[in-house]
Amino acid sequence: MTNPDMNVEVEVQCQERVSAFCPVFHRAIELIGRRWTGAILRAMLSGEVRFSEITATVPGLSDRLLSERLKELEAEGIVVRSVVPSTPVRVDYRLTEKGQALNEVMVAISNWAETWLSPAENRKRRVEE
Amino acid sequence: MTNPDMNVEVEVQCQERVSAFCPVFHRAIELIGRRWTGAILRAMLSGEVRFSEITATVPGLSDRLLSERLKELEAEGIVVRSVVPSTPVRVDYRLTEKGQALNEVMVAISNWAETWLSPAENRKRRVEE
Numbered sequence: 001m002t003n004p005d006m007n008v009e010v011e012v013q014c015q016e017r018v019s020a021f022c023p024v025f026h027r028a029i030e031l032i033g034r035r036w037t038g039a040i041l042r043a044m045l046s047g048e049v050r051f052s053e054i055t056a057t058v059p060g061l062s063d064r065l066l067s068e069r070l071k072e073l074e075a076e077g078i079v080v081r082s083v084v085p086s087t088p089v090r091v092d093y094r095l096t097e098k099g100q101a102l103n104e105v106m107v108a109i110s111n112w113a114e115t116w117l118s119p120a121e122n123r124k125r126r127v128e129e
Numbered sequence: 130m131t132n133p134d135m136n137v138e139v140e141v142q143c144q145e146r147v148s149a150f151c152p153v154f155h156r157a158i159e160l161i162g163r164r165w166t167g168a169i170l171r172a173m174l175s176g177e178v179r180f181s182e183i184t185a186t187v188p189g190l191s192d193r194l195l196s197e198r199l200k201e202l203e204a205e206g207i208v209v210r211s212v213v214p215s216t217p218v219r220v221d222y223r224l225t226e227k228g229q230a231l232n233e234v235m236v237a238i239s240n241w242a243e244t245w246l247s248p249a250e251n252r253k254r255r256v257e258e
Contacts (some may be wrong), residue, residue, distance in 0.1 A: 028242035032164010113157035
């Protein structure tokens with residue numbers, strides 16, 4: 001998207017009509033909603049983590065998939081990988097500023113999930129039915 | 130999850146440590162992040178819509194996939210389908226209270242996307258590099 005007129009059009013489309021299709025919104029939600037990505041990002045919210053700490057935190061996440069997701073997030077500028085020259089070499093991952101800015105999205109999703117998907121809420125709903 | 134001890138454990142896990150794995154958060158982000166679901170929900174934010182209005186709004190979304198996603202969202206209690214007995218019969222879709230509550234999530238994602246993924250932002254970054 002290098003045509004300035006097209007960029008202006010896209011921005012108007014995203015802001016003026018909430019229900020219009022918005023390419024950057026679409027890209028964002030498909031990116032953070034990719035299988036396991038949300039849980040991986042959440043595991044990184046509190047600071048630098050090692051690869052093995054993420055797999056230990058997220059049940060069911062394989063090394064292969066974590067590695068794939070981290071590469072995608074690195075390519076998007078959301079995660080930074082740093083190699084610590086220790087013996088054995090240690091590899092740490094942390095969120096960039098762009099990644100940390102996802103905190104508000106994570107909080108909004110957590111709030112919605114706790115209100116509408118929590119076990120207590122589901123129990124209440126079952127009783128009411 | 131019907132064991133109350135387990136529910137309490139899950140809730141503590143989600144609230145006390147932001148980076149801990151939280152099953153309801155995980156379920157929520159995988160649900161709204163499913164391919165096309167975000168764009169479909171966004172197209173419904175401003176009120177009742179017909180099936181064809183959604184496909185007209187979201188470029189690239191096939192009838193088959195829209196139908197599949199709407200069924201999933203109905204099963205989750207996020208979308209309601211109503212049949213209007215006109216000739217020909219009209220089928221409308223709207224968000225439930227649970228679905229409307231996703232508005233805050235959508236706003237947070239839009240804000241992040243506009244700040245970090247917008248064409249203008251990308252241009253700026255390219256210049257800085």
